[in-house]
Amino acid sequence: MLKYILKRIFLVFFVVIGVTIVTFSTMHLAPGDPAEVIAVARYGDDLTQEQIDWVRVTEGFDSPVYIQYLKWIKHVMHFDLGRSLVTSHDILEEITIRLPATFKLAVLSLVISLCIAVPVGIVSAVKKNTVIDHLCMSAALLGVSTPNFWLGLLLIWLFSLTLNLLPSYGYGNFEHLVLPAITLGTSMAAITTRLTRSSMLDVLNQEYILTAKAKGLDEKTILLRHVLKNAMLPVITFAGLQIGFLLGGTVIVETIFAWPGIGKLLVDSIYARDFAMVQGCVLFIGILFAFTNLLVDITYAFLDPRIRYENT
């Protein structure tokens, strides 16, 4: 068990370094000369070549790439993600202001997703090939096939334009949170329902369920003591991964509903070609996601006795 966790921790450390390399290199992928972009941002359009060269020297763009990378990493270590090219605010500050908005949306969506998906998945697995099962599965299939940006528009059209019960955008009290959370939550729920059902069916076909029947236990006991315990392991791992997807999903949903989260910040900074901010956001999301994966792996190790009591 300890060996498993140590290995996972080492892997996460390695992945985080990888994330920084990828983030850094995507910035260098950007067309045009970074020094020129910063110079334009600072001195306006009509600028002389010396200004660009001066920016290149001060920002250290003339040194070889890996030195720039090491310098950048040194800054990142001290939680200094640099300044936004456009607003020249501190990037980390911008992100931390918007963190609660994204966090609220992500958590509520996760709750919605799990509350719908887990019970529906279990019921449709237990009552396989009945009307309920076909109904739930077609709804889940529809959910998976509907892009969440279109779902968002449909919900706005239905709830705020026609029935105008809920605001269609903006940030404030709970009312504003409902539609984005439903959009993100239901599209996640569709995927999780299908996973829960296939995980349940997989366990129901195992031989130890036959042994449980052979012991004369009734359906309810078998379901609770034997089936659920095994079936929920992959679902819990997937629920952990979902936190990451929600970060991805927020990018779109926040843009539709003008929800001031990190996702919207990322999209806006891409529009404004503010690469420093983009770099900051991507780094933040990548590292956050890497650590949630680590957390999921460790909880999984505690839940699954085959790993907890691993002996050769």
Place this chain on the structure above:
Amino acid sequence: MKILNNEINILKEAGNNRMAAIGGAIVIMLTLIAILASLLSPHDPFEQKLENRLLNPCFEYPFGTDDLGRCIFSRLIFGTRYSLAIGVTVVGITALVGTSLGIVSGYSRGIIDEIIMRIVDIVLAFPGIILALVIAGILGPSFLNVVIALSLTHWPAYTRLVRGLTLTLREMDFIEGAKALRASNIYIMRRHILPNCINPIIVLATLDIAHAIIFATALSFLGLGIQPPTPEWGSMLKAGIPYFRISPHLTFFPGTAIMVTVLAFNFLGDGLRDMIDPKINENILVSE
């Protein structure tokens, strides 16, 4: 008892090839629409008639017209080309790259396996659409850039799936037998491991086309994919938002088109999966 188990398993899943048939039929229909687009569309998708702007669906314009007076129905038909093209090219590239990396890393198990799997972990460290979004944003909006962005972020799903399969296949006796025959590693990978991975890859690829189409339309929706005036569903959807209150049909029809196409591929993929290999579930597919 062994014989009986095989027969029961096959029987159980027989019902699902109806799903594959329906999905397959819709996919074929969509491909025909894409190919015969110019014949089928009543109007020229680029011709702007400002006088009949934002018309609701009527006989002349079955799906109405958009803000520049172009026939939405014709634009949707031409849009099929872009969505299918992106879906197929992205999946074609990622399946090829992902599978070969998966086989090599699963079969060699040494340092190569460690390196490939660490790269997979890194690419998968960015949830969902984020990495694709950034790459498309930086490279600038165009068909090619969308394909590049999606391909760079989609290949790990195949590598993980194929590596898992190769690890189990590798332990089987027929691989040891081939080694005893002194067959070369490449021969073993090509003749023994790949044929046994083909079916699961086909299932994953079908489901992944659906995935790629959603991602591609999402990029266009965010204005980072294919730009107007090209008739791409995502950008049509985005163009319809300002007129959302007065004529929602501008967004309704492209949205349905995306959903129907993605539904068709999901249907086909689910049907194939239940018939061939029920083990591929959401876990591998969506984890990227």
Place this chain on the structure above:
Amino acid sequence: MTLLSIKNLKKYYFCGLFNKKEIRAVDGVDLEIKSGRTLGLVGNSGCGKTTVAKIILRLIEPTDGRIIFKEKDITKLRGRELKNLGQEMQIIFQNPETSLNPRMKIYDAILEPLRIHKLCSTDKEYEKILKLIEIVNLNQELLFRYPHELSGGQLQRVVIARILSLNPKFIVADEVTSMLDPLVQAQILNLMKDLQEKLGISYLFISHDMDVVEWMSDEIAVMDEGKIVDWK
């Protein structure tokens, strides 16, 4: 004339946190197999008999010791000679269901060795395969089926036909009949004995069933904990 002999064969595995724990799977084994004869290798599961077999076939590299095959030291053989060795030595596994590629028709499975070593031109293939299945008395109708459509006994016969295509001098039989029913086991073992008389093949016959080994082998070595403890 001794066909194959092993001198002081050793194979140690290292595991545990920093590879300190040493497991002596094979600890100094000496064997000799005369040509056209069968050597039985008996021992409880986990005593290292399969490891010895795999080392002889150069599927696993030994930690120490030498393998002499037809008076030639093949322990460190490489390249072309190693490939030719593939024609001389072969192995039959325990579980027939996993010994054949499920995606390959029986016809191609039997001809695969010839195609790898390029020993038979395509037009003579059909005639060669008819001879092979006749030796192992499989009927023609099975040729175009897939492995999952055949029974355990038939699969094991396909494996034998496939190996015979290279007419090897030495075959390792690793618990060949332990998964088969009594009647099928009798058929396969009798087939192997006939092949030995007709083609002069020598076997290293591995099993944990003493009666079967006694029936099959001329000499028997008993293994325990990686060492030879008895010789009959």
Place this chain on the structure above:
Amino acid sequence: MSLLKIQDLKVYFNARGKTVKANNSIDLEIRENEILGLIGETGCGKSILGRAIVGLLPDNVKIGGKIVYRSEDILNLSENGLRKIRGKNIGIILQNPSAALNPVLSIGNQISEIYRYHENMGKKEARIRTAKMLEMVGIDPKRMHEYPHQFSGGMKQRVMIAMGLALNPGLLIADEPTKGLDPTTKDKIIDLICELVINKNMSLLLITHDIGVAEKMCDRIAVMYAGEIIEIATIKNILSNPQHPYTQDLLNSLPKKGLNQTAGESPSLSSPPAGCRFHPRCRCIIGKCLKTHPQLMETEKGTSVRCFLYGNN
């Protein structure tokens, strides 16, 4: 008095259009504290018979005939009624121990749940009974909290035996209890089962393809071929003078008897040969064998054979 009487049991599956006649009109009787061996090759339907008795067959099955356990027909019992019998009156040890144990539950829980469910015992008391049971099958009770993956193949088999015998059922069905075990563990398991069955005066239905194991354990043997029983006799008669040609070939194919071989393959249950199922491989075939299907006839006291060579059925 007979503990279990199986009369004209038919178990048919429809798979891919063909009906698989897994059990074709089987008549069998198991007496009080007797060990009956059910021998047959892979795919002859013997495991299905074992599972049919406790009603553990998949739902796409059609069952005919009667299974009477102490004057009560099990087949038309309701699901609740059947559940009361399973584990309490008839225990079963399933075939493949490494897959038949729940990986996320400790072996202690998997045994104590029988006591707590059937005799709604308190947690503590169930734990004591479980400890006693584990000791009886030779597992150190202190390992009660460990999980299946921490046990070897032989030990897992002992856990299965403990589960089967927990409530001292009248009849125990053991499906290939020694498959995949090496010789030393195999002997230990055989002695364990015999000792437990005898001193708890239970009956045992042993299902196996390994004649050596059956020889050591059984009082009577029933030989099964292609879904039907072709010979029943005491162990002494079967070994000294087997009557049905198939039983003779089966015994001669043993290594001790010189591994004499019999041509042909055992037929598939979905398309068995006409007339006597064994005629394609039989040495002493007569005209009648090809067309008509022989009945199981009693020749001497306690021995019955399904072959035209004996009696004119």
